[in-house]
Amino acid sequence: MKQENSYQIIKVLNNNVVLAKRLRDHQEMILIGKGVGFGKKATKVTTINEDKVEKTYCNFEEKFKEEYLRLVNAMDRKVIGVVEEFILLAGKELGQLDDHIHIALTDHIGFAIERLKQGLVINNPFLYEIKAMYKNEFAIALKGKALLYKRLNIMIPDDEVGFIAMHLHSGRQSKDIKYTIKDTRLLKAILELIQMEVGYDLDKNLMMYTRLVTHLKQTITRSEKKKEIINPLLDDIKVKLNEAYRIAEKVAKLIEEEKEITVSKDEVGFLALHIERLRT
Numbered sequence: 001m002k003q004e005n006s007y008q009i010i011k012v013l014n015n016n017v018v019l020a021k022r023l024r025d026h027q028e029m030i031l032i033g034k035g036v037g038f039g040k041k042a043t044k045v046t047t048i049n050e051d052k053v054e055k056t057y058c059n060f061e062e063k064f065k066e067e068y069l070r071l072v073n074a075m076d077r078k079v080i081g082v083v084e085e086f087i088l089l090a091g092k093e094l095g096q097l098d099d100h101i102h103i104a105l106t107d108h109i110g111f112a113i114e115r116l117k118q119g120l121v122i123n124n125p126f127l128y129e130i131k132a133m134y135k136n137e138f139a140i141a142l143k144g145k146a147l148l149y150k151r152l153n154i155m156i157p158d159d160e161v162g163f164i165a166m167h168l169h170s171g172r173q174s175k176d177i178k179y180t181i182k183d184t185r186l187l188k189a190i191l192e193l194i195q196m197e198v199g200y201d202l203d204k205n206l207m208m209y210t211r212l213v214t215h216l217k218q219t220i221t222r223s224e225k226k227k228e229i230i231n232p233l234l235d236d237i238k239v240k241l242n243e244a245y246r247i248a249e250k251v252a253k254l255i256e257e258e259k260e261i262t263v264s265k266d267e268v269g270f271l272a273l274h275i276e277r278l279r280t
Helices: 062-074 077-094 101-117 127-133 135-152 158-173 177-198 207-225 234-240 242-259 265-279
Strands: 004-014 017-022 027-032 045-049 055-057
Touching (some): 004 062, 062 077, 077 101, 077 135, 127 158, 127 177, 127 207, 177 242, 177 265, 207 265, 234 265, 242 265
Antiparallel strands (some): 004 017
């Protein structure tokens, strides 16, 4: 059985989430666990059995703590509580998430809910690409959608689910959301280039589309990390699939210009194989 600790409650976010200060070391933290906030009052000192605490977030930098406390004081505590429950769920499914997600995702969802209340719905121009690039993150984001409806009776559209998935991906990679947006925008530009070259719009519901997106993502990642691959069919591809290879070279050039990296000829060859399937 775990020990009990004394806490001063800073704010009760919901029955399962509290922001509190542990008195023995004056550490401020988020405590998440079933019923951990039930009956608790802000400013009061209380004893909490650690058996009830499923997750504790406490290793915050001072700047992070100040940002989070500003968010707590400015936003509906119920929204913050649900987001914290969701981050716990996402962490279990996806692995360790960067601490900054507590600010970035909470702020985004809070703002999204305010927009919905005002009747303002923002279209997500990258939705299909997000579903293909960040499949696992999108699946978890759908669970967040269900949790928001269950706890707050708020139904967010799938466009917002896509944005949440991008935040989850950023949290997994420990990078700012702007880089995830930039990568997703690049992918969309690549797909538009390929569609223009092959002369028709790709069916986003086909497995071939998903495979193409997955391969593009892997190509960019390998090129960024300078991981070499060998394409034993490269010479044949250049001759027999010369039109697909020409398109693949255009794609490689776009990647190189946007990311300031080098895409190897072997990578171009493999990409040409995927493009050839679209041409036949």
